[in-house]
Amino acid sequence: MTPVDDGERPVTSPVLQVEELSVQFGGLCAVDEVSFSVEPAEIVGLIGPNGAGKTTTFNCISGVIVPTEGNILIQGQTVTPFTPERACAMGVLRTFQNVRLFGELSLRENIMMGAYSAGRCSMVSAMLRLPIHARLEREAAERADHWMDLLGLMDYADAGATSLPLGLQRVAELARAMAANPQIVLLDEPGAGLNKVEKERLSDILRSIAAETNCALLVVDHDMGLVMGLVERLVVLDFGKLIAQGVPEEMVRHPDVVEAYLGVA
Numbered sequence: 001m002t003p004v005d006d007g008e009r010p011v012t013s014p015v016l017q018v019e020e021l022s023v024q025f026g027g028l029c030a031v032d033e034v035s036f037s038v039e040p041a042e043i044v045g046l047i048g049p050n051g052a053g054k055t056t057t058f059n060c061i062s063g064v065i066v067p068t069e070g071n072i073l074i075q076g077q078t079v080t081p082f083t084p085e086r087a088c089a090m091g092v093l094r095t096f097q098n099v100r101l102f103g104e105l106s107l108r109e110n111i112m113m114g115a116y117s118a119g120r121c122s123m124v125s126a127m128l129r130l131p132i133h134a135r136l137e138r139e140a141a142e143r144a145d146h147w148m149d150l151l152g153l154m155d156y157a158d159a160g161a162t163s164l165p166l167g168l169q170r171v172a173e174l175a176r177a178m179a180a181n182p183q184i185v186l187l188d189e190p191g192a193g194l195n196k197v198e199k200e201r202l203s204d205i206l207r208s209i210a211a212e213t214n215c216a217l218l219v220v221d222h223d224m225g226l227v228m229g230l231v232e233r234l235v236v237l238d239f240g241k242l243i244a245q246g247v248p249e250e251m252v253r254h255p256d257v258v259e260a261y262l263g264v265a
């Protein structure tokens with residue numbers, strides 16, 4: 001499942017470093033000096049009870065919000081400035097809890113947007129129809145077809161993206177992220193709204209993507225069945241603090257993790 005060759009970035013380890021990250025909303029410390037890292041090809045779950053700071057951490061890593069303190073490094077390079085464009089250009093892509101595809105575009109066109117978002121095709125060259133744009137458009141279509149083929153979406157390439165069942169839309173969002181040739185993909189509740197069979201299929205796809213492309217995956221999901229069967233390591237947050245990290249089998253027995261979950265039950 002190797003991405004189409006387009007001058008990929010060399011992969012160094014770790015792919016993501018979160019260093020002493022803190023986010024303050026007024027008087028509330030939503031993320032409190034959180035540090036963890038993710039290696040290439042690793043699948044890591046970011047879990048914790050409601051309000052633990054998972055989405056806020058995701059928002060920092062993807063450049064949506066600027067942390068109050070701390071650093072995010074992608075392959076050893078600090079993400080500055082903290083903007084979604086910068087994070088994306090450095091190889092951080094994300095999918096959303098509420099799937100965000102463009103309804104007026106076909107599935108292929110949606111996935112081509114991912115290829116463009118790798119930052120190689122400027123709006124100016126697109127508007128002026130410069131020769132470079134024609135070549136980049138061809139490459140984007142090739143990459144979109146490559147990912148649609150690998151993820152079993154080819155039959156729906158020309159369908160309106162939002163006319164498809166939710167399970168396929170989630171796979172399409174993943175294809176769009178992968179078409180951008182990411183170093184790490186952040187998945188926000190990828191199992192939400194999917195039935196058991198769709199969740200199993202998505203887990204299989206995610207595992208083969210990580211294994212075969214070296215792309216790391218950081219997953220937030222409340223479905224512990226999905227998370228436990230998918231991830232190699234868990235990072236556990238509670239009230240903004242990192243309370244434990246390790247392999248899933250150890251985390252389910254960790255006293256602080258048990259207390260955090262039972263405390264909100």
Ligand SMILES: Nc1ncnc2c1ncn2[C@@H]1O[C@H](COP(=O)(O)OP(=O)(O)OP(=O)(O)O)[C@@H](O)[C@H]1O
Binds near residue numbers: 052053056
């Ligand atoms: N924009 C904001 N302004 C003020 N407070 C916020 C904001 N975003 C999040 N919070 C608060 O920060 C804390 C962490 O929220 P966050 O959404 O990161 O938690 P979460 O772990 O994603 O929770 P959930 O599992 O419910 O999605 C919560 O107390 C939340 O109410």
Ligand SMILES: [Mg+2]
Binds near residue numbers: 055056
């Ligand atoms: Mg959340």
